[in-house]
Amino acid sequence: MRILFTSILSAILLPVMADTLVHGTVTDVAGIPVAGAAISDGHEVVLTDLAGQYSLMSPLDLGYVFVSTPDGYEPAERLGNRPKFWQHVAQGETSPVDFRLRRLPSDSALAVIAVADLQIANRAVDRERLRDLYVPDLNRAVDSLRSCGLNPIVLTLGDQTCEYYWYDNNYGLADFNREFTVGAPVYHTMGNHDNDPYFAGDIPAATTWHREMGPSYYSFNRGGCHFVVLDNILYNNADGAPGHHGKRDYRTGMTSSQLAWLERDLATVRDKDAPLFISMHGVLLSYPVAEGDTVKTVYRMTNGGQHIDSLLAPFRRINVLSGHAHNSHFQHTPDGRIREYNYQAACGTWWPARIKPPRPNFWMGGDGAPWGYAIWNFSTPEPTQLYKGFAMSPDYQMRVYDLNCVAITDTTLTKAYLPGDESNRNVVLANVWAYEPGCSVRMFEDGRELKVTRVKAQDPLHFMLRAIPLKADGVAVNKALMPENTAHMFRAHASRPDTPVMVEFTDIHGHTFTTVLSRPARNSCLETFLAK
Known part of the structure; x- marks a missing residue:
């Protein structure tokens, strides 16, 4: 009982760290006050007054105060290439915490x-x-x-x-x-x-x-x-x-x-x-x-x-x-x-x-x-x-495959690209990684528009360049090393195996990107890609 009483008494007598009054001024580099700038400690948010001044009570448990830089300004100070929009502040500190901004x-x-x-x-x-x-x-x-x-x-x-x-x-x-x-x-x-x-x-x-x-x-x-x-x-x-x-x-x-x-x-x-x-x-x-x-x-x-x-x-x-x-x-x-x-x-x-x-x-x-x-x-x-x-043209927005020429025989990795698979005969597969709702993907064979279906599929080139070589090197190819079953893949059936197919991707902003797939492709999509 004495131990319990002593513990309770100690808890009562221990000093509780009070909030610290943080205050300062936000100005531009010429010393002109910036009114309406938001200042925060990660909890409270206050705005500077007409004189560019602010104050807030803070526990400073995060150890800093920052300014939400107003539009038309940037922090005047940088740490390397990082704008210095924050100040480290210790609990109990009484010095002003000021911020200087530069007009853009x-x-x-x-x-x-x-x-x-x-x-x-x-x-x-x-x-x-x-x-x-x-x-x-x-x-x-x-x-x-x-x-x-x-x-x-x-x-x-x-x-x-x-x-x-x-x-x-x-x-x-x-x-x-x-x-x-x-x-x-x-x-x-x-x-x-x-x-x-x-x-x-x-x-x-x-x-x-x-x-x-x-x-x-x-x-x-x-x-x-x-x-x-x-x-x-x-x-x-x-x-x-x-x-x-x-x-x-x-x-x-x-x-x-x-x-x-x-x-x-x-x-x-x-x-x-x-x-x-x-x-x-x-x-x-x-x-x-x-x-x-x-x-x-x-x-x-x-x-x-x-x-x-x-x-x-x-x-x-x-x-x-x-x-x-x-x-x-x-x-x-x-x-x-x-x-x-x-x-x-x-x-x-x-x-x-x-x-x-x-x-x-x-x-x-x-x-x-x-x-x-x-x-x-x-x-x-x-x-x-x-x-x-990286190191690619901004116009490179898709990768297109002639599935007649894609052959992956390792059925432990995938059965989606087996040689001679009738479901892939004359199919063109496009991986359009920037697709989002409101975009369009269209395919044309000799000027005739094909029916395009958005599907979930794994990128065959990822198998060829990553999963298959890793497995050949004795690595256990787990789920993390496998291609993702992604939904930015598009399929269309062409009428013949030897006609070129143009793929057109128009993004949500109206930018259009096209690529023409010559068919039949070379011996494999890997060779076709590496030849670019």
């Missing part, structure tokens, strides 16, 4: 480069690819956009690194920041592999991110749009401890604290008809389906998905940009109000990373889409997007 030129429209899952881990030449392929290609896109009078920023979609190798390979977030030398402002999104594996629990595991990268969720305004960057990975990492990797277990969802912040942040957006962009790592909506199939559930992110839907109810033009799946899934809600662009990983298929000896990442995802990134153009009233593969 009014004569250039915004462009956004969105890139998912770079996943650099200092293994199997991935750092060399970052240096020699990813960064140079991204910088060419930056230069091209600027030459067209656009003002580009880069938005990553999570998994810049891989926590599996932070300590084993001595490569983490700070190393990535030094080597991701893209010449445009970079706003980062946190992914599951960007958590510290030595810490258990969602907030403790984000400590390293907060120190090296800043807030794990935040917002900013640019190009007439409101951007929200969310952390929708609930990282549990059971058994994680200093010097010991945890289980790295997680689920896709959001904490009640972040959802409450999101509600307050969205309340600051006056124009609910303007485009709203939401960046997150985990997939929000269910995967697309083929003709004849139905979507069983709207939200793949079951923990918080419905809550987000209610918060987004006042908005009509919502674009969600996500990664994580290492495949391309472009999906809309049934009412078309929310469009998700779940982009292919920049690192392609990463799953063979744990095979011994390590293999380099494969240049396409399981759905057959090439590794790459998206380019959003805001020079028109409705922003438009285009997906571009």
